Amino acid sequence: MAEGFAITIVGAGVVGCALAMELAGAGEEVLVLEMNHGVSRGENQSTRNSGVIHAGLYYDQRTRPLKASLCVAGNRMLYRFCERFGVPALKTGKLVVATTGAEHAILETYARRAVENNVPAILIHGDRVREYEPRIKARAALLLPTSGIVDAAALLHKLYALASAAGARFVTETRVVGAKTRRDGIEVEVRYRDGARDRFLTGRLVNSAGLYCDEVARMVDPASPYHVDPLRGEAMKFYRTKRPELDVAVMNVYPTPTKTITDRGVYFTVGVHLTPTLDLDGRGDPILGPVVTVGPLNRQAAGKEDYGGEFRPSSEFHERVRGFFPGLEEEDLEPHQAGIQARLVGHADWVVELSPAESRCLNLLGIDSPGLTGALAIARKAREMMLGA
């Protein structure tokens, strides 16, 4: 058996890297295992998302308390982090638009939720919407000044660099395939790229495995009840510089959110939205780029690696946004990317818990959206659970 480590983190997405930075910064001996080729190479949620810094509006404190609190805290931490470490980000603000009277009434309930969640929000009339986004047609909108966009790849890379500089050790192309409780620690079994296997002892294990969090949880506790139901989200894009009618999205523009009830549970969706992308000016400062993304259009994924294959026709994306963005034509749209979220069956909220079968294992389960926004706050909470506040 190989030499042991005090703390082993499974998964080097934004959450695993942020936690490695926290723990190594606190003087802990940390090993991070990642099955991808590199930390910012290969597929995961952290490299394939919309890059939106959420304000924290969507989450009801009664049903999704962790998302409600950690998104708002993470939003503030993320802007400070990006400013301090030069990660490209812009506080663009967001408009959540209503095009019908029924949607306007729903926005009023969200305006009350914003107050509960301590999220700055103003309900504005359609005329004022046009002052912010002249090409957007709406009866009313919730204006969220603290929403924005971040370069997710640059964020991941910076977290990785800071964690490494603080002493965390990263080993890639190494998949955790087993974890067994022993009196003197947790025995972790790994498989390397060439198929060879190895085992070592760790004092504590953190399951930050994204889409595979349910499988890692079951390695430690075969009775673990959690299942990931992978959700594929496709995004299209257009160039706002192509025609004057397309010159939108200096802000995030979202429809009124909807609730879907399926045989697998109740799911909330923020809807197909317009998101600006980042570019850098001549001095290296972040500015808005010419590309605007339109998505995600969600469907159940065929599996946890269902990134390829055909996109849904552009007509379906167009249909979702043309009500509030009439200048867009179907032909303006082209495929951008597909990402897969780690949606937990039967759990609308994230689950952050010490494994009931093994208190030396911390499970971070179902870290779907807004996990990019919340990553720093999730990592701080996880560190406090492991080391004390």
Ligand SMILES: Cc1cc2nc3c(=O)[nH]c(=O)nc-3n(C[C@H](O)[C@H](O)[C@H](O)COP(=O)(O)OP(=O)(O)OC[C@H]3O[C@@H](n4cnc5c(N)ncnc54)[C@H](O)[C@@H]3O)c2cc1C
């Ligand atoms: C389409 C889409 C759009 C999104 N948009 C937004 C948004 O706009 N704003 C926002 O805040 N959030 C958004 N999210 C959510 C956000 O991207 C995630 O919540 C966040 O990236 C989760 O990070 P993570 O580190 O928990 O997981 P991941 O990034 O998935 O990382 C987990 C890592 O664990 C590794 N791993 C898994 N199993 C093993 C194993 N057995 N051994 C070794 N390594 C393993 C994986 O390879 C992976 O690298 C979006 C997600 C998607 C998919």
